[in-house]
Amino acid sequence: MPLITEVLAEHILVTSRRQPSCDDRNMALKCVLDLVGAAIAGRDMPGPTAVRATARALMGAGSSSIWATGQTASLAGAVFANAAAASALDLDDGHRLARGHPGAAVIPTVLTLLPETSAGANDLISAISVGYDVGVRIASAQMPKMIATRQTGRWASVAAAAAAARLLRCREDQVAHALAIAAVLAPNQQANGSSGYSQLTGNDVKEGIAWSATLGLAAVQLAIGGHSGPTDVFDHPDYYNRQTIVADLGERSHLVGTYFKPYACCRYIHAALDAFLMLVDRSEIDASDIKCVEVETFGWALKLGNKRRPTTLVDMQYSLPYCIAIAAIEGRDALAPLGEDLLGREDLSTFSEKVLLSINDEIDALFPGETLARVTISTSSRRLCSEILGPLGDPKHPMSFEAIEEKFLRVTRRVLTPERQRQIVGGVLDMPDDHGSGLLMALR
Template identity: 45%
Template structure:
């Protein structure tokens, strides 16, 4: 325990933004979540566990897992679907890596990023060590989403998830550990200032060169390590710049900000394709036109995509070198789905690479900025697709992707996504064990769910 005062008052401006965040966490961790937020948390859990199982054998994930075990040691916290276990930090790091590897994890429009792949692995890891109750875990997850999304949305310039999710990790873990307010304030400040900078990947267009597809992606797993270590550092007496969120250059919070009033977790979106969210609206628009007009993909001469600046910012390689390149390419994903069907993107597998017919069709995809769509971004992500085939032009409706809070997946659709995403990794009985575990957890018993995550 630090020798610092833990009454939450010494040196901390309680009216500053960090003080307000601390006050929210302290109040929220003592208050049961609403039925609406609880249901949203379980929807996020089932989605995140499916994403993690789907990604568990990816090369970059295996590298994180072996490094976590080598550097952070073994312990009693499960590394999901692997049969291994590590310390809180090691397991949370590895589980976050598997959850974010295939770009199937949830997201949030306001923060323009992915809170679940950070928050849920951290919550489960800390709870696995402390024996937290189900209600405490759910509460911590709701708090983590709230803090992460609020801070991510307040950034004055775009930053990939890893630039803000360390705040969410501190909030999540501190809610479970009942961290005193002064230590919590320093931990948040340490995490915020030490988070992955993502300067190359977060840079605005034009990016010359565009970032090479790599396992680093948005820095989410390392932000989990950053957040958990920040909490340990603050506990040991390390300090951070507690006025960090008052920087007008870097953050602009809404004047009427009321943390927790309308929980951000209730507006998370879920993905049906293993690729960047910027690609989903063009995909849904294209698939709509193909289905409605019975278009043979081999007859397509041109696909014109009206979209937002976010979609134009990603790399969009028509001849991707690796799976991560595919995850960030509107043209390639559209061509792949047009020729083979959307199921090839749930999940995305290595055999998607190097297909000459896909590359040729992707070179027929033109992207353009629609200023009206961009004015509604990031609150909405819209696209319209025109397909020219056999001398005719077919135009989609203005499309928002399936899975948004305004167009949500049903519970049956989330379960169907889980089964499809994990079908190459988990046996059918194992899939049912996880789904049954989530069902019994909803009723108040986490034991079956925790057991279902342990073995490889």
């Protein structure tokens, strides 16, 4: 029986001989515009700012673009910087099966590497598709007994390596070793995030995506240079479920199962926000009239930091009560992106104390396949209850390209001129014709 890295390597090479499907093409364009918007909106956050300085100091100068900054760095440095910006605000896409965020690793890798290749439009779309697909397969195959943490950094390196290997048209043996190297060098992430042991999760390391993406690219370059890795890394059933990785391989890319996020906070919070905002819009309730907000949801949402007095933007991104308070007092638009002006607000903290969280067994049983919530709002005279709802942007409640374009315009409105916004949107739409050259020019 061939090793899983060998099976995946053969699959990646086969995609170079196929035309991407229309579904893959359309989803890839949505993913690129969404991710670029998240990166530009997150560009000036403390984490990405520190990464840019560190990347130039440690990884050297070069001609690779750090998006929308006018700065350049080495190829590795630019991937590190662009992925850090993309994952800074929790606006980046995700995948329910992976319980994580493939786009913030795959798309910075592909777009930053693209000028170093002779890749055409089909190669570009195919690299994005295979990066998402391989990443999601590895993530969803992790066995929780031996790989307890669910952080994206654990597998994003493999996603980035798959995408880079496809774009560079590596040999099959090089791809197998690149995937193995990427898996072994990935950050362990045991401390951070909702599944980590640390209690101080409001930090810029987050899920380790930026470092993991950089490692994925490095793994490919190492494999090209003759470096080897343990190619049986995925062939141990205590750690990975083989059938989950190989099921329907080549028949359907997991790219098409990507979800998009209208709000700049953890996906586990979105269903509750949608249900709350629906009740408010339908009933025209003023925040001052609300006595209590009851949120029934799944257990992992209650494992978030959920601070009612957050001290950092990351704290806010992982606080269901505080995000509900923002929605109630400041409205939907304040959630994309979250701003530092929302920190230290006594009115928001006071309202967040009215938000009560509980686990609904019916909802919990459907996780991680679905991330649902039911919200009940109580006033002095009324009690309003939503249905059990899933979040906007999931495949069952998809966001169109037009909706993602509207999100892009909204989240970048403070950092880009309208003309620059139009250039980037146009560059994404032209990708099938100009192989991404217009977009890369607009992102300088």
